[in-house]
Amino acid sequence: MNFSNLLIKWYLQNKRDLPWRNTTNPYPIWLSEIMLQQTRVAQGMPYFMSFTTAFPTVFDLAEANEEQVLKLWQGLGYYSRARNLHKTAQHIAQELSGVFPDNYNDLLKLKGVGEYTAAAIASFSYNEAVAVVDGNVFRVLSRYFDMDTDIAQASAKKEFAALAFELMPKDNPATFNQAIMEFGALQCVPKSPNCGICVFNESCAALQKNKVDQLPVKSKKLKVRNRYFNYLVLEDETGNTLIQKRTDKGIWHNLYEFPLIETEKEEDFDTITALIQKDFSNQYEIMSMLEYNEKSIIHKLSHQHLHIKFWKVKIEGTIENGIDRETLRTFPFPIVIHNFIEKDL
Ligand code: SF4
Numbered sequence: 001m002n003f004s005n006l007l008i009k010w011y012l013q014n015k016r017d018l019p020w021r022n023t024t025n026p027y028p029i030w031l032s033e034i035m036l037q038q039t040r041v042a043q044g045m046p047y048f049m050s051f052t053t054a055f056p057t058v059f060d061l062a063e064a065n066e067e068q069v070l071k072l073w074q075g076l077g078y079y080s081r082a083r084n085l086h087k088t089a090q091h092i093a094q095e096l097s098g099v100f101p102d103n104y105n106d107l108l109k110l111k112g113v114g115e116y117t118a119a120a121i122a123s124f125s126y127n128e129a130v131a132v133v134d135g136n137v138f139r140v141l142s143r144y145f146d147m148d149t150d151i152a153q154a155s156a157k158k159e160f161a162a163l164a165f166e167l168m169p170k171d172n173p174a175t176f177n178q179a180i181m182e183f184g185a186l187q188c189v190p191k192s193p194n195c196g197i198c199v200f201n202e203s204c205a206a207l208q209k210n211k212v213d214q215l216p217v218k219s220k221k222l223k224v225r226n227r228y229f230n231y232l233v234l235e236d237e238t239g240n241t242l243i244q245k246r247t248d249k250g251i252w253h254n255l256y257e258f259p260l261i262e263t264e265k266e267e268d269f270d271t272i273t274a275l276i277q278k279d280f281s282n283q284y285e286i287m288s289m290l291e292y293n294e295k296s297i298i299h300k301l302s303h304q305h306l307h308i309k310f311w312k313v314k315i316e317g318t319i320e321n322g323i324d325r326e327t328l329r330t331f332p333f334p335i336v337i338h339n340f341i342e343k344d345l
Pocket of ligand 1: 140
């Protein structure tokens with residue numbers, strides 16, 4: 001049996017029953033593909049369920065306000081995906097009468113839809129013969145065919161897409177694409193795959209050459225930037241606090257946070273106290289300060305490690321535009337701040 005037939009046979013026997021698989025409706029397929037980028041299925045599933053419950057159709061999502069969308073997305077990370085999702089829903093609802101483009105090239109024109117997502121929707125919804133290439137596909141093909149192409153290079157995608165296309169039965173692209181991704185997710189996993197039980201263990205080149213743990217080749221190492229965030233949890237005499245919206249491009253765009261003092265390195269209590277006095281004493285009469293967490297919380301993003309401290313700053317009088325704790329909880333926050341609010345406030 002050839003590679004594709006064996007792969008599809010494996011898939012039909014082993015596939016997970018996932019809600020976005022039992023449909024050709026592009027809306028839930030698109031939602032799931034955007035949500036599952038950089039996210040495991042188990043983590044993404046509750047988000048998919050709450051999105052489809054809150055916004056059963058693309059019109060419902062289009063009509064939501066951005067804060068509602070970000071609130072539901074809270075914890076999934078890569079928030080630009082949520083903002084693009086929302087904008088794209090509005091575009092489809094308003095400009096395209098709620099109808100998704102029905103082919104790869106037109107899908108690619110949608111905001112936030114890259115080659116991978118366009119290929120997934122085109123094949124799963126419309127059975128268009130176009131190959132998906134994600135991390136699973138890179139891994140499965142590079143191992144099975146012993147390809148040492150560096151997958152960090154831009155040209156790798158073309159090479160793997162061409163090979164996947166060649167292998168794909170053109171009358172069944174949806175199943176082939178699903179199968180190869182599922183095989184990478186469940187069987188040919190990144191670390192220590194169980195090759196002993198693999199359906200390909202007699203033909204897999206990497207296994208025969210004892211190179212499974214060396215493939216795929218990925219050269220580029222991300223340079224991680226360390227940042228030091230000191231969040232000021234102001235509290236006035238009525239118990240109100242202050243938050244602000246992050247309007248800068250970059251991490252957490254349009255999410256909320258407490259007033260922030262960013263420093264070049266981790267600073268001690270006295271230095272932060274002096275900085276708070278300097279930045280805030282002309283606006284507020286500061287009564288007392290203390291650290292919520294003595295040790296910084298390390299929050300890891302793909303390119304940045306954030307070292308986060310929360311500071312309790314008691315203020316005399318009342319804060320202009322201050323909000324109470326109940327209202328505070330309705331805003332969308334980065335998950336690290338959300339967790340702090342839930343646990344420590
Ligand atoms: S034999 Fe091992 S490395 Fe090869 S395809 Fe199967 S799980 Fe992957």
